[in-house]
Amino acid sequence: MSGLKISNGGMRIDGRCLVEGISFDVPPGAVTALVGPNGSGKSTILRLLAGLWQPSEGTVELGGGPLGKLSRRAVARRLSFVPQDTGINFGFSVREVVEMGRHPHRGRFESFTEDDRASVRKALELADVTYLVDRAVNELSGGERQRVLIARSLATETEIILLDEPTSNLDIDHSLEILTLLRRLADSGKSVVVALHDLNAVMRFSDRVIVLDDGHVSACGDPAEVLAEETVESVFSVRLERLTGEDGSSVLVFHRRDGGV
Amino acid sequence: MSATITARPKAVLLYFPIVCGLLFVAVVVGVSVGSTHIAWETVVRVIGGRLLPEGWVDISGISEAEQVIIWMIRMPRVIVAALAGAALAVAGTQMQGMFRNPLAEPNIVGVSAGAALGAVVSLVTGLAAASALWLPSFAFVGALGALATVYAITSRAGRTPVATLLLAGIALSALLGAVTTLLVSLSFVDWQVAAEIVFWMMGGLDSRTWTHVWICLPFVALGTFSAIWFTRDLDLMLLGEETSASLGVNVETVKRIVLTTAALLTGAAVAVSGVIGFVGLVVPHAIRLVLGPSHRVLVPASVVTGALFLIACDLLARTIHPPTEIRLGIVTAAFGAPFFLYLLRKRGKDLGYF
Numbered sequence: 305m306s307g308l309k310i311s312n313g314g315m316r317i318d319g320r321c322l323v324e325g326i327s328f329d330v331p332p333g334a335v336t337a338l339v340g341p342n343g344s345g346k347s348t349i350l351r352l353l354a355g356l357w358q359p360s361e362g363t364v365e366l367g368g369g370p371l372g373k374l375s376r377r378a379v380a381r382r383l384s385f386v387p388q389d390t391g392i393n394f395g396f397s398v399r400e401v402v403e404m405g406r407h408p409h410r411g412r413f414e415s416f417t418e419d420d421r422a423s424v425r426k427a428l429e430l431a432d433v434t435y436l437v438d439r440a441v442n443e444l445s446g447g448e449r450q451r452v453l454i455a456r457s458l459a460t461e462t463e464i465i466l467l468d469e470p471t472s473n474l475d476i477d478h479s480l481e482i483l484t485l486l487r488r489l490a491d492s493g494k495s496v497v498v499a500l501h502d503l504n505a506v507m508r509f510s511d512r513v514i515v516l517d518d519g520h521v522s523a524c525g526d527p528a529e530v531l532a533e534e535t536v537e538s539v540f541s542v543r544l545e546r547l548t549g550e551d552g553s554s555v556l557v558f559h560r561r562d563g564g565v
Numbered sequence: 566m567s568a569t570i571t572a573r574p575k576a577v578l579l580y581f582p583i584v585c586g587l588l589f590v591a592v593v594v595g596v597s598v599g600s601t602h603i604a605w606e607t608v609v610r611v612i613g614g615r616l617l618p619e620g621w622v623d624i625s626g627i628s629e630a631e632q633v634i635i636w637m638i639r640m641p642r643v644i645v646a647a648l649a650g651a652a653l654a655v656a657g658t659q660m661q662g663m664f665r666n667p668l669a670e671p672n673i674v675g676v677s678a679g680a681a682l683g684a685v686v687s688l689v690t691g692l693a694a695a696s697a698l699w700l701p702s703f704a705f706v707g708a709l710g711a712l713a714t715v716y717a718i719t720s721r722a723g724r725t726p727v728a729t730l731l732l733a734g735i736a737l738s739a740l741l742g743a744v745t746t747l748l749v750s751l752s753f754v755d756w757q758v759a760a761e762i763v764f765w766m767m768g769g770l771d772s773r774t775w776t777h778v779w780i781c782l783p784f785v786a787l788g789t790f791s792a793i794w795f796t797r798d799l800d801l802m803l804l805g806e807e808t809s810a811s812l813g814v815n816v817e818t819v820k821r822i823v824l825t826t827a828a829l830l831t832g833a834a835v836a837v838s839g840v841i842g843f844v845g846l847v848v849p850h851a852i853r854l855v856l857g858p859s860h861r862v863l864v865p866a867s868v869v870t871g872a873l874f875l876i877a878c879d880l881l882a883r884t885i886h887p888p889t890e891i892r893l894g895i896v897t898a899a900f901g902a903p904f905f906l907y908l909l910r911k912r913g914k915d916l917g918y919f
Contacts, residue, residue, distance in 0.1 A: 351807075354811055356807055356810055356811065375813075376810065376813045376814065376815055377813035379813070380811060380812050380813035381813075383811075384811060384812075385807065385808070385811035386808075387805065387807040387808055387811070390805055392803065392804060392805075393665060393666070393667070393803075394665070394667075394803045394853075394858035395570070395853075395857060395858055396800075396803070396857070396858055396859070397570040397573075397857075400800075400857075400859060401804065404800065404801055404804065404812065405812070407797065407801060407812045407813055407814075408812055408813040412794070412797065438570050438571050439570070440570055453808075456804075460812070
């Protein structure tokens, strides 16, 4: 097990219920996709798993104990989180941003060690951003910046990586690149949890999908089975058509329910 | 003028020796220039004679009057300028980092306005005339009081959103400013008090003594130490609160400490120099263009550059139109504002304003 687990987790803010009764384990060496309409609780669950929010009900456990009892640094050494991209206003170099990923492992005034440098180099290579190291991060394109942020989280060398809609601002090619990278990370043994909108990407790149509907888990399991007509149609309020791709995989096409275009 | 990223390490290596050299020159010139001009060798000898162990520097042949002018009159003034400049620049750096906004400055959370109100209260009530300690104390209380108020209004369930903080700070600044203006207008029944207040609100370093140095030095030292302690946390905060929290930063704690530090520094500066604008905005901004956004470099660079900037401005304030002194706040604004507009026009695109 990755050791990350949420049991009966619920979150309320000002009396408004964001999610309720959420329970699942994060499997190691796999991509777990969180899908659901806007406002269904994907980001909330990621924040609970990352320990950024304390659940109002239930527990989040990391390594057998409650995550809330661990220090921020101890959590940061075991799981990294890539929030939705909001841009960066300050002209750090890509290298500086990725080096910040080493923060949880360094003492306050400790200088950069050879280990730190090796982790940064590896992260830059994995995310394929080595050629960008001397560029200013506020001058990058959306796709480049997203890869840099992922490199930053890889530099921490955590077992668990959580990502909130890493492909939402990207064109087709760049999102495929990010998804392939996530697939590779999972294959190398990391636990990846990712919120996604594109159900076809979920079918192709994830091992397990958790479908959220209005703050509840409505289905959970193997993407090919879970993303069946009745689940998708009821959760997303659309009509689903399943086509077969040239390699025999299924491709989902969505139609508005009222039949309009 | 902006260094490319690859040139930054070299720029850092050059920056500190150059600015420290200029700082030394500024101190010597600042002490030697005045109503009576004193030769710079004399200045160096007297300062050396005072700072170094006895017998190292020969100060024989320098008149008592010159020694008094150098050490008791001009030296404290220059040191107060250096401390206030450093304090305002570091406070500005901290605010800009915390708000993730290169336009933030100490004024923005109402700290300066609070300090100004405190000082004006001490002047209006006549306490300031009773002892030199009252005005700085009131300024401090005002600065920290303003911060506490803004913080209390904007915190909910242990979280303080910076955008809300900013808005509350602007509103509180306006309110405190109105109260200050009210007190000033009421004080016009006594011309002397009114003149003193108006002068003080324009900022100035006339007749500063060693007392003023000792009043602000501990706070400036403490604030600078705190700023240096939290440089890495502030760097991470620039990536966003959730990112920095996920990297192990205790975001709310850092925010509280950074705000208190900035209030302490601003309070210390305002207490001994009156209201001086633009230092906290322009100095960190200019340094960032040359040395990059990392606070590990930015904070120490702000200390030396802020000190240099305010000593130079004070020198101008004294020498532009003798024997009248131009108020220091006018000089910093006269240089700071156009320079800032230039930066905005010239470099605004790099900083993401256009």
